[in-house]
Amino acid sequence: MLKLADARQLIAAAEAKAAEIGQPMNIAVVDAGGNLIAHVRMDGAWIGSIDISINKAFTSRAFDITTRDLGSNSQPGQQFFGIHASNGGRIMVFAGGIPLRQNGEVVGAIGVSGGSGEQDHAVAEAGAAAL
Amino acid sequence: MLKLADARQLIAAAEAKAAEIGQPMNIAVVDAGGNLIAHVRMDGAWIGSIDISINKAFTSRAFDITTRDLGSNSQPGQQFFGIHASNGGRIMVFAGGIPLRQNGEVVGAIGVSGGSGEQDHAVAEAGAAAL
Amino acid sequence: MLKLADARQLIAAAEAKAAEIGQPMNIAVVDAGGNLIAHVRMDGAWIGSIDISINKAFTSRAFDITTRDLGSNSQPGQQFFGIHASNGGRIMVFAGGIPLRQNGEVVGAIGVSGGSGEQDHAVAEAGAAAL
Amino acid sequence: MLKLADARQLIAAAEAKAAEIGQPMNIAVVDAGGNLIAHVRMDGAWIGSIDISINKAFTSRAFDITTRDLGSNSQPGQQFFGIHASNGGRIMVFAGGIPLRQNGEVVGAIGVSGGSGEQDHAVAEAGAAAL
Numbered sequence: 001m002l003k004l005a006d007a008r009q010l011i012a013a014a015e016a017k018a019a020e021i022g023q024p025m026n027i028a029v030v031d032a033g034g035n036l037i038a039h040v041r042m043d044g045a046w047i048g049s050i051d052i053s054i055n056k057a058f059t060s061r062a063f064d065i066t067t068r069d070l071g072s073n074s075q076p077g078q079q080f081f082g083i084h085a086s087n088g089g090r091i092m093v094f095a096g097g098i099p100l101r102q103n104g105e106v107v108g109a110i111g112v113s114g115g116s117g118e119q120d121h122a123v124a125e126a127g128a129a130a131l
Numbered sequence: 132m133l134k135l136a137d138a139r140q141l142i143a144a145a146e147a148k149a150a151e152i153g154q155p156m157n158i159a160v161v162d163a164g165g166n167l168i169a170h171v172r173m174d175g176a177w178i179g180s181i182d183i184s185i186n187k188a189f190t191s192r193a194f195d196i197t198t199r200d201l202g203s204n205s206q207p208g209q210q211f212f213g214i215h216a217s218n219g220g221r222i223m224v225f226a227g228g229i230p231l232r233q234n235g236e237v238v239g240a241i242g243v244s245g246g247s248g249e250q251d252h253a254v255a256e257a258g259a260a261a262l
Numbered sequence: 263m264l265k266l267a268d269a270r271q272l273i274a275a276a277e278a279k280a281a282e283i284g285q286p287m288n289i290a291v292v293d294a295g296g297n298l299i300a301h302v303r304m305d306g307a308w309i310g311s312i313d314i315s316i317n318k319a320f321t322s323r324a325f326d327i328t329t330r331d332l333g334s335n336s337q338p339g340q341q342f343f344g345i346h347a348s349n350g351g352r353i354m355v356f357a358g359g360i361p362l363r364q365n366g367e368v369v370g371a372i373g374v375s376g377g378s379g380e381q382d383h384a385v386a387e388a389g390a391a392a393l
Numbered sequence: 394m395l396k397l398a399d400a401r402q403l404i405a406a407a408e409a410k411a412a413e414i415g416q417p418m419n420i421a422v423v424d425a426g427g428n429l430i431a432h433v434r435m436d437g438a439w440i441g442s443i444d445i446s447i448n449k450a451f452t453s454r455a456f457d458i459t460t461r462d463l464g465s466n467s468q469p470g471q472q473f474f475g476i477h478a479s480n481g482g483r484i485m486v487f488a489g490g491i492p493l494r495q496n497g498e499v500v501g502a503i504g505v506s507g508g509s510g511e512q513d514h515a516v517a518e519a520g521a522a523a524l
Contacts, residue, residue, distance in 0.1 A: 003436050033295015034178055035440045039432045043396050047428040062179025076207045079248035082224035085215040087182045088350070134305050166309040170301045174265050178297045296440055324441025338469045341510035344486035347477040349444045 002031045002100065002108040006131065007038040010100075010110055014127030018042060018114070025114035025123050026053035029100075032107050034061045042114070049113035055090045056097030056120075057111030062087065064106045067097035068121055096120030098128045133160070133231065133239040137262065138168040141231075141241055145258030149173060149245070156245035156254055157184035160231075163238050165192045173245070180244035186221045187228030187255075188242030193218065195237045198228035199252055227251030229259045264293045264362065264370040268393065269300040272362075272372055276389030280304060280376070287376035287385050288315035291362075294369050296323045304376070311375035317352045318359030318382075319373030324349065326368045329359035330383055358382030360390045395422070395493065395501040399524065400430040403493075403503055407520030411435060411507070418507035418516050419446035422493075425500050427454045435507070442506035448483045449490030449513075450504030455480065457499045460490035461514055489513030491521045 007029035018025040024042035026049040031037050036054055041047075056067050063070060074080040074093040084093045095117035100108045112124040138160035149156040155173035157180040162168050167185055172178075187198050194201060205211040205224040215222045226248035231239045243255040269291035280287040286304035288311040293299050298316055303309075318329050325332060336342040336355040346355045357379035362370045374386040400422035411418040417435035419442040424430050429447055434440075449460050456463060466473040467486040477484045488510035493501045505517040 004433055007433075031295070033293070033297060033440065035295060035434075036432065036443045037434050039429060040397055040400075041428075041430050047426065050429045059179065063177050080225055082202065082205065082215045082222075083183070085220050086186060086223060087179055089220060091179065135302055138302075164309065166303075167301060167312045168303050170298065171266055171269075172297075172299050178295065181298045321441065325439050342487055344464065344467065344477045344484075345445070347482050348448060348485060349441055351482060353441065 002029070002037060004037055010127040010130050011038060011040055013130035014110065014112060014123050015040070015042060017123045017126030021115075021119060021122070023115040023119050025112050025120070026050050027123070027127065028053040028057045028111045030054075030057040030061050030108050030111070032061065034058050037108070045114045052092060052113035053096070053111045055111065056092040056113060057109045058090050059092045060097035060099045060109035060111065061106065062091070064099050066095070066099070066121070067092050068095035068117070071095065096124055098124045100128055100131050102131065133162045133168060135168055141258040141261050142169060142171055144261035145241065145243060145254050146171070146173060148254045148257035152246075152250055152253070154246040154250050156243050156251070157181050158254070158258065159184040159188045159242045161185075161188040161192050161240050161242070163192070165189050168239070176245045183223055183244035184227070184242045186242065187223045187244060188240045189221050190223045191228035191230045191240035191242065192237065193222070195230050197226070197230070197252070198223050198242075199226035199248070202226065227255055229255045231259055231262055233262065264291070264299060266299055272389040272392050273300060273302055275392035276372065276374060276385050277302070277304060279385045279388035283377075283381055283384065285377035285381050287374050287382070288312050289385070289389065290315040290319045290373045292319040292323050292370050292373070294323065296320050299370070307376040314354060314375035315358070315373045317373065318354040318375060319371045320352050321354045322359035322361045322371035322373065323368065324353070326361050328357070328361070328383070329354050329373075330357035330379065333357065358386055360386045362390055362393050364393065395424045395430060397430055403520040403523050404431060404433055406523035407503065407505060407516050408433070408435060410516045410519030414508075414512060414515065416508040416512050418505050418513070419443050420516070420520065421446040421450045421504045423447075423450040423454050423502050423504070425454065427451050430501070438507045445485055445506035446489070446504045448504065449485040449506060450502045451483050452485045453490035453492045453502035453504065454499065455484070457492050459488070459492070459514070460485050460504075461488035461510070464488065489517055491517045493521055493524055495524065
């Protein structure tokens, strides 16, 4: 079970990566139930990304998939096109959400928003690696 | 009129198919009014698919069509593009929802979510066939 | 961790109680994350109670309390008056939701709706006792 | 202008108070725009209180008032009764939210949820005092 101390460790690693690439980010961590454990908005990060970071984390746990991969499957003509309208608008279909695994099981997810899709994904990866 | 006993029979058939293909699913059945009769989430199935299974069933009854077919009509450039924004976010435009017919009349619908579009549709079909 | 088989056992016990008192009910079970595992609407039960049963279960897990007790604390002038407006309208402040405990820990909740508050609570209790 | 470092300082002080009274809490800090800077859910705190802590902070900044005082004004028969239905369900009318002032100006707010109204308010006060 993911604890607040774990979430903080992941967020610290993600923040360090965001600082390294010079792009302030919103970073959120959810537990196995998809419920928020912790969120931070770095100084100067977009306010529109508060919701997105939290919901990227939710989405990655909701389907045990990165939001980047879900995004590929959710383009027009693809098998999950329209999934972004489900779950009360909480499904994010662009990069920045990554499931967190321990001993092969998904125990939560991290969501990052504040830059390009590539940047968000890189920062989320740095966070996930700290677990 | 679809009864709880019918819904359970459909769900059991759908579960058997899901077990056969090795993919845990959310399965929901709605009545002629589009209202939920029963829902199950098989152990290990995605939590993001709870809402989707219920709303695929709702959608299939709402328009008396499979969500796979509705999806084809709802791609960019097609006649129903944008329909996923209607009905308060309850319209699902990807495979897994199938209307239930008795004596030529739609009496409800089944919705399945938890795998690929093809898997979801196959499991829903197995459920519908049990009516 | 609550499984689908557990949820079905609880629902069966709740249904038996509902049949005994002669009032058809909606019955829902959620897991430790507040996410729906299973729902049934007994034949003839109110369609307005679908949402209520699911959200009574959610509420009981969200605050580890029966919705009857939360209701007492949420009347005008009481400390939680207004809590029903939180969590996107998912908080139910009247009887019928009961947390499920195993070895002293809350592992989920059951929610029942379809009759008087007293009836709903009695049916939920019968369900919870089957764990 | 409130920074992430400030929010963390407030949260640390609030956490210390929550630990002292032995009640795990959700703690959130918003800026002058009412937008979330940071949130933590202490281990064991209610998942229903995630939304409430964030929205108590939002409410306290939205009206530059503690949610305890707003609550007194929002009881049946009082001048603001019904305000909890505004702002898309984000207005919390029970104790736990406190505006943050610097040089006489409101620069944000703190919101706490996880215990009784009295406990939530005490923890929020401990947080606010750390500014």
